[in-house]
Amino acid sequence: MSPIVNVSSLSFSYGSVKVLENISFSIEERDFLAIIGPNGSGKTTLIKILLGFLEPISGSVMLSIPRHSIGYVPQRYAIDRNFPGTVEEIFSDSKSDAIELTRIKDLLKKKFVNLSGGHQQRVLIAMALQQNPKLLILDEPTAGVDVHAQQSFYGLLTKLNSHGITIILVTHEVGVIPTLVKNVLCINHNVCCLGKPESMPEMLKQVYGPHFVHHHGEHHD
Amino acid sequence: MVSIMIDFLGYGFMQKALLGGIVIALCCGLIGPFLVLRRLSLLGDGLAHLAFGGIAIGLLIGIEPIIAALITAVLGSFFVRSLIKNNVYGESAIALILSVGVGIGIVVIGIVRGFNINLYSYLIGSVLALSTIDILLAILFLVATITFLIFFYKDMLITIFNDELARLSRKRSGLANFFFTLLTAMAVVISIRAVGILLVSALLVLPALIALNLSKSFRQTVIISSLSASIIVALGIIISFPLDIPPSGSIVLLLLGCFLATQFYRKANV
Numbered sequence: 001m002s003p004i005v006n007v008s009s010l011s012f013s014y015g016s017v018k019v020l021e022n023i024s025f026s027i028e029e030r031d032f033l034a035i036i037g038p039n040g041s042g043k044t045t046l047i048k049i050l051l052g053f054l055e056p057i058s059g060s061v062m063l064s065i066p067r068h069s070i071g072y073v074p075q076r077y078a079i080d081r082n083f084p085g086t087v088e089e090i091f092s093d094s095k096s097d098a099i100e101l102t103r104i105k106d107l108l109k110k111k112f113v114n115l116s117g118g119h120q121q122r123v124l125i126a127m128a129l130q131q132n133p134k135l136l137i138l139d140e141p142t143a144g145v146d147v148h149a150q151q152s153f154y155g156l157l158t159k160l161n162s163h164g165i166t167i168i169l170v171t172h173e174v175g176v177i178p179t180l181v182k183n184v185l186c187i188n189h190n191v192c193c194l195g196k197p198e199s200m201p202e203m204l205k206q207v208y209g210p211h212f213v214h215h216h217g218e219h220h221d
Numbered sequence: 222m223v224s225i226m227i228d229f230l231g232y233g234f235m236q237k238a239l240l241g242g243i244v245i246a247l248c249c250g251l252i253g254p255f256l257v258l259r260r261l262s263l264l265g266d267g268l269a270h271l272a273f274g275g276i277a278i279g280l281l282i283g284i285e286p287i288i289a290a291l292i293t294a295v296l297g298s299f300f301v302r303s304l305i306k307n308n309v310y311g312e313s314a315i316a317l318i319l320s321v322g323v324g325i326g327i328v329v330i331g332i333v334r335g336f337n338i339n340l341y342s343y344l345i346g347s348v349l350a351l352s353t354i355d356i357l358l359a360i361l362f363l364v365a366t367i368t369f370l371i372f373f374y375k376d377m378l379i380t381i382f383n384d385e386l387a388r389l390s391r392k393r394s395g396l397a398n399f400f401f402t403l404l405t406a407m408a409v410v411i412s413i414r415a416v417g418i419l420l421v422s423a424l425l426v427l428p429a430l431i432a433l434n435l436s437k438s439f440r441q442t443v444i445i446s447s448l449s450a451s452i453i454v455a456l457g458i459i460i461s462f463p464l465d466i467p468p469s470g471s472i473v474l475l476l477l478g479c480f481l482a483t484q485f486y487r488k489a490n491v
Contacts, residue, residue, distance in 0.1 A: 053385060072389050080258065083382060085439035090382050092375065111437070112382075131390055 002064060004029045004135055004166050005050060010059035012045055019045045021190035022059070027168065027183075029064075029134075032161045034181040034197075035170045037207055041188040043170045047137050050168075063135075071133030071165075075140050076120045081113050087123050091130065098129035102156065118149025125156065136160065137168045154180055174200070229462045234349055238458050238468070241351035244359040245415045246424065246454035250447030251366050252408050253429035254439075255401065258381045260311060262426045264301065267315035267322075268409040269421040271297040274325030276343050276413075281329050286343065287355075290413060293322070294406035302402050346417025346469045348458055359411050366404055370443075373397035378439055415454075416469040424450065427476035434483035453479060 003026040012020045020042040027033055035043050048054045052067050063070075088094050088108040099105055102122045107115060112123060121141050128136060138157075142150045154176060161167050169181065177184060178197040185194045186203040193203045229235050256262055272290035279289025297318045304314035330340065342350075370377075376397035380387040387394040412421045428450035429442070436442040457472030464471065 048385075051385070051389060053388065067389070068392070070389065072386060074383055074385055078383055078385075080381070082433065083258065083439075084254075084433055084436050084442045085378060085382060086437075089378060089439050127386065127390075 002029060003027060003062075004031075004064050005168075006062040006064075007046075007050075008060050008062070010046075010049065010056050010061065012042070012049060012054065012056050018189065020049075020056075020187075023187065023190075023192045024059075025185060025192060025194045027166065029166055030161070030164055032157070032167045032180070032182045033169065033185055034177050034183075035168060035185045035187065036172070036174055036177070036204075037187040041207070043187060044139060046187065047139060047168065047170060050137065065134045068131065069134045071125075071128030071131055071136040073121070073124045073128050073136070073138040073141055075143065076117065076124060077143070079112065079120070083113055084111065086111055087115070090123075090127065093130065096126070096130050098126040101129065102126040116149070117145040118153065121145060121149070121153055122156070125153075129160075133165060135166045135168065137170075139170045140172060141169070142171070142173055150176075174204075230459070235458075235462075237351050237353070237356060238348045239455055241356040241359055242348045242415055242454040242458050242468075242472075243451045244356065244363050245411050246428070246450035247447050248359065248363050248366050248408050249412055249424040250428045250432075250450030251370060251443060252401075252404060253425045253450070254432060254442045254446050255377055255381065256405065256425055257429040257433070261315075261405075263312065263315045263422065264298070264405060265409050265412075265425040266422040267301065267319040268294045268297050268406055269322075269413060269418040270319040271322030272410055272413060273340070273343065273418050274322035274329075277326040277329035277340060280339060281333055286339075287410060287414070290343075291407065291410045294410050295403060297322070298402045298406040302398070343413055344418050345467060346413060346415055346420065348415040348454075348468045348472075351414060355411070355414050362404075362407050362411055365407070369400050369404055373400065377401060381439075416472060420469050420473050423473045423476055424454075427473075427480050428453070431476070431480050431483050434480075434487040449479065450476075 005027040007026065008024050010020055010023045011018070023046070035046065037043050045054065049056055049061060051070060051072055086109055087104065090112065091099070094108060099108070102125055104119070104122050104126055107119055107123065112120065115123065125141070142153060145153065150173070157167055157169070158180065171177070177200060181197060183194060184197055184200050184203060185192070186207040188207040191207050193206055195203055256264060272294045275289040275293030276286040279286040301311070301314045301318060304317070305311050326340065373393065373396070376387065376391045376394045379391050380394050380397065408425065409421055412424050416424050428446040431449050432442045432446035435445050453475045454472050457475045458468045461468040461471040
C-alpha cells in the first residue's frame with residue numbers, strides 16, 4: 001500500500017518556542033493510527049500542519065489526496081457554548097448518508113449546544129463524513145464523553161476504518177489503543193516513534209522517559 | 222400623547238426618519254448576530270470611532286464626511302482582520318483603531334477650530350436629519366446585505382460554528398469573510414447618521430443579544446434580530462417626539478429594556 005501522508009524532517013515553532021523538531025513518519029492508506037504524547041508535546045500542532053492550518057518552518061508534508069478529502073473532527077470544546085444553531089442547520093445536506101450512518105436523525109431539530117457530549121461527537125463526525133473523506137482526523141474526540149458513549153463511538157470508528165477510511169486519532173485514552181488501532185505514533189517535540197500497539201509500553205518510555213510506568217487505561221504526564 | 226404622535230407622523234421629515242431608521246435597523250439586525258457570535262461585538266464601536274477621524278479629515282480637506290468615514294471604516298475593518306490573522310487579539314486590534322480614530326479627530330479639531338459643532342452631530346447622530354440620499358444609500362446597503370446572506374449564509378454559519386471546519390470544508394469561506402468585513406464597515410457608517418458614533422454598537426449588538434435570548438435556531442436568531450431592531454428603532458423615533466428627547470437615546474434605552482426583559486424570560490425558561 002502507498003502512504004497517504006508522508007512527513008519528512010518537519011519542524012515547527014511558535015516564535016522562539018520549538019514545538020516539533022525534525023519529525024519524520026508516514027501513514028499508509030487504510031491505517032488506523034493513534035497519536036499519543038504528553039500535554040504540549042505537539043500533537044495538535046502536528047494535525048494542524050497536516051490540515052494546512054499551519055505552515056512548517058522546515059521539512060515537508062506530502063499528501064496523496066487533496067486537502068478537501070480530509071474529514072476533520074475538532075475538539076467539541078472548540079464550539080461556542082452560545083452557538084444557537086440546530087444540528088440540521090450545520091449540515092449541507094440533511095439527507096446525507098452520514099446522518100444514517102452515525103444515527104443522529106433524531107437530533108436534527110435540536111440545538112447543537114444542548115446535546116450530550118457523546119451526541120455532539122456523533123454530529124461532528126457526521127459533518128466530517130459529509131465530504132466523503134479518504135482520511136479522517138480526530139482531535140481528542142472522547143474528552144468529557146461517558147464510557148458507554150465512548151465505546152459506541154470507537155465502534156463507529158472501527159466500522160469507518162473497515163470501509164476503507166484512513167483514521168488518525170489524537171487521544172489521551174491509551175487504555176483503548178491495543179484493541180482499537182493498527183498503529184501508534186508517539187511524539188514529544190523532537191522524539192517520534194511509530195509502531196504496533198504491542199510495542200506501546202516501550203514507545204511510551206522513549207517519549208515520557210525511562211521511569212514511566214504504563215498502567216492499563218491510565219496516562220501519565 | 223397619541224394624537225401628538227399621529228400628528229408628527231404626517232410630517233415628511235418624520236416619515237423619512239422612520240423609513241431610514243427601519244432600513245438601517247434591518248441592516249444592523251442582519252449583521253449583528255454574526256458579529257456577536259464571532260466575538261467581534263466591539264468592532265462596530267472601533268470602526269465608528271475610526272470613522273470619527275475620517276469625518277474630521279473629510280471636513281478638513283473638503284471631502285463629503287460620510288464618504289471619508291466609509292473609506293476609513295473599510296480600511297480599518299480590513300486592518301483589524303489582518304491583525305487578527307497575524308495573532309493579535311481581536312479586542313486589542315479594535316482598541317487600537319478606536320484610539321487612532323479619536324486621536325486623529327482630536328488633532329484635526331486642534332488644527333482647525335470652527336467645525337466642532339458639525340463633528341458633534343456625528344457623535345450623537347440625528348435620524349430626523351436623514352436626507353433622501355442617506356435613505357437611498359441605506360436601501361442599497363440593505364439589498365447588498367440580503368444578497369450577501371443569500372449567497373454566503375451557510376459559509377458564515379459554519380465559520381461561526383468552527384472556523385477550522387469552515388476553512389477545510391467551505392471553499393468560499395475566505396470570500397464570505399471578505400464581503401462580511403466590507404458590509405460591517407458599511408453598516409457602521411450608515412448607522413452613524415441614525416444613532417451617532419457613540420451608539421453604533423448598540424444598534425449592532427443589542428438586537429442580536431435579544432434574539433439570542435429568544436431563538437431556537439440560528440435562522441430565528443437572524444430574523445428576530447433584524448425585526449426587533451427595526452420595531453424598536455421605529456418606536457424609539459415615535460416616542461422621542463412627545464417626550465422631547467433625542468431619538469438616538471430613546472432607541473438605545475428601548476433596546477436595553479427589551480434586552481433585560483428577554484434576559485429575564487430566558488432565565489425563567491431554563
